[in-house]
Amino acid sequence: MRAAVVVFPGSNCDRDMVVALRQSGADVAKVWHKDADLPQGLDLVAVPGGFSFGDYLRCGAIAAQSPICRAVVDHANRGGYVLGVCNGFQVLSETGLVPGALMRNSGLKFLCKTVGLTVETQDSAFTAAYSQGSEIQVPIAHHDGNYYATEDELKALDSEDRVAFRYSDNPNGSMSSIAGVLSANRRVLGMMPHPERAMDAQMGSADGQALFRALVGQTTQA
Amino acid sequence: MKAIVTVMLKNGVLDPQGEAVKSALGGLGFSGVNSVRQGKLIELDLAEGTDPAQIDEMCNRLLVNAVIESYQLDIT
Numbered sequence: 001m002r003a004a005v006v007v008f009p010g011s012n013c014d015r016d017m018v019v020a021l022r023q024s025g026a027d028v029a030k031v032w033h034k035d036a037d038l039p040q041g042l043d044l045v046a047v048p049g050g051f052s053f054g055d056y057l058r059c060g061a062i063a064a065q066s067p068i069c070r071a072v073v074d075h076a077n078r079g080g081y082v083l084g085v086c087n088g089f090q091v092l093s094e095t096g097l098v099p100g101a102l103m104r105n106s107g108l109k110f111l112c113k114t115v116g117l118t119v120e121t122q123d124s125a126f127t128a129a130y131s132q133g134s135e136i137q138v139p140i141a142h143h144d145g146n147y148y149a150t151e152d153e154l155k156a157l158d159s160e161d162r163v164a165f166r167y168s169d170n171p172n173g174s175m176s177s178i179a180g181v182l183s184a185n186r187r188v189l190g191m192m193p194h195p196e197r198a199m200d201a202q203m204g205s206a207d208g209q210a211l212f213r214a215l216v217g218q219t220t221q222a
Numbered sequence: 223m224k225a226i227v228t229v230m231l232k233n234g235v236l237d238p239q240g241e242a243v244k245s246a247l248g249g250l251g252f253s254g255v256n257s258v259r260q261g262k263l264i265e266l267d268l269a270e271g272t273d274p275a276q277i278d279e280m281c282n283r284l285l286v287n288a289v290i291e292s293y294q295l296d297i298t
Contacts, residue, residue, distance in 0.1 A: 058287055065284055094287065101289040106238045148235060148290055173238065 001026045001216045003044040006072065006088075008033045008063045013049035013086065013196060020196035021046065024212035033066040044081040044215065045072050047088030049141070049194060059102060059144045060090030069095055081125060081215065082188040086142055089180070089190035098181050098190040099157065100149035106173025110143040114204055116168035117179050117193060121161045124182050126189045129214035135168055136207035138193040145192040147174035147181075157181060164189055223268050225277050226296040227285055230261035235290050 003026040005017045014030060021028045021044075029039055033052075038045060052063035063069060069091065076082050076097050084092035090102045105111060114137050119130040130136065149157065154176055157163050165180040172192075180191030195208030231237050237259050244258040264285055266277070277295060286293045 057285070061284065061287065093289075099289075101287055103235075103290060104238050106236070108238055108242055146238070150289075173236070 001043045002039065002041055003028045003046060003216075004031045004038055004042055005029075005046045005048055006031055006033065006068055007048075008050065008052035008066065008091075010052045010054055011048050011050035011087070013194065016194075016196045017046050017048040017085070020199050020208065020212050021216065023199060024209070024216040026212075026216045031068055033063065033068050036067040036071060038068070038071045038075055042075065042080065044083065045075055047072065047082065047084040047091050048196075049086030049088060052087055052091065055087075055144075058090075058094070060087060060092075060094045063087075063091045064094035073097060076183070076188050079185065079187060082183075083126065083215070084188075084190040085194055085196065086140075086145075086192055089192055090144065092188065092190040097188045098183055099153045100147055100175075100178075100181065102144050102192070103146040103148050103173075104144050105142070105146050105171075107171075110141075111145070111171050112139075112141045113171075114139045114198075115171055115193065117165040118168055120163045120166055121182075123161060124164060124186045124189065125215050125218040126182075126211050127164055127214070128218065129210040136210075137198065137205040138195055138207055139197045139204070140171065140193045141197075142172070142192055145172045145174065147172075147176075147178045147192075149175060149178075160184070162186070165191060165193070223270050223272060224298045225266040225268055225272075226298070227264040227266065227277075227281055228261060228294045228296070229264065229286055229291050230259060230293070231290055232292050 162182040166177040198205040198208035240258040
């Protein structure tokens with residue numbers, strides 16, 4: 001499986017993302033935000049966490065307009081896999097690849113802790129290795145993770161089984177406790193928690209491994 | 223020419239920052255503050271004769287996230 005990790009000025013989880021993907025067997029390259037093209041034959045693009053462009057204007061808003069993001073949108077429209085974590089989720093929501101928006105945490109504080117997530121669906125390349133309804137432990141580290149979507153969008157997400165993860169104990173005011181959502185074709189996942197920071201028991205949790213293993217495994221068959 | 227874009231959260235979208243400001247005002251002893259909404263103001267210095275439609279496009283493509291925000295455009 002060939003993967004690329006996008007790097008913006010202010011990205012800070014790009015290396016962790018590369019390590020997590022390599023550990024899971026992917027062939028990984030980093031791509032710079034000014035690049036207009038992704039490497040040929042790519043299966044997955046990962047948009048990492050951080051504070052792209054200093055979170056100026058809105059989190060992810062300026063990154064979403066960068067040349068590489070146009071290529072990421074094209075990749076997704078061709079049916080390619082895209083994973084956006086934390087700031088990456090904010091970027092994907094700004095591009096419209098996943099619905100909704102991420103607002104300031106309801107408690108206004110930056111939250112940095114490990115939280116419980118309920119796996120809401122097994123029906124995606126990202127979540128296939130978890131059992132539906134199980135709880136996993138994954139760290140969050142964000143100031144703007146309060147998921148907002150319109151009533152109609154929330155209904156659609158539920159009826160189409162596109163909520164990937166919900167917080168067991170909603171830390172940030174997210175609507176319907178949503179922590180991660182899938183695109184309509186189930187090949188784009190945006191999530192606020194950091195699975196790449198839960199890759200080893202020594203990091204406090206290894207529950208992120210299953211996400212990367214499943215993703216790399218499924219896309220290798222192609 | 224100048225364009226002032228006032229960006230506000232849409233009605234019905236919870237504004238935690240506005241709520242915190244309201245509570246701080248209450249803490250200072252100001253009574254009768256029914257609600258506080260916090261937004262932002264973006265000032266654009268533009269070439270004379272810029273088409274207002276182009277300014278709307280700037281708002282829709284970058285300055286405003288239509289999922290949660292609305293804006294008002296004042297051109298002077």
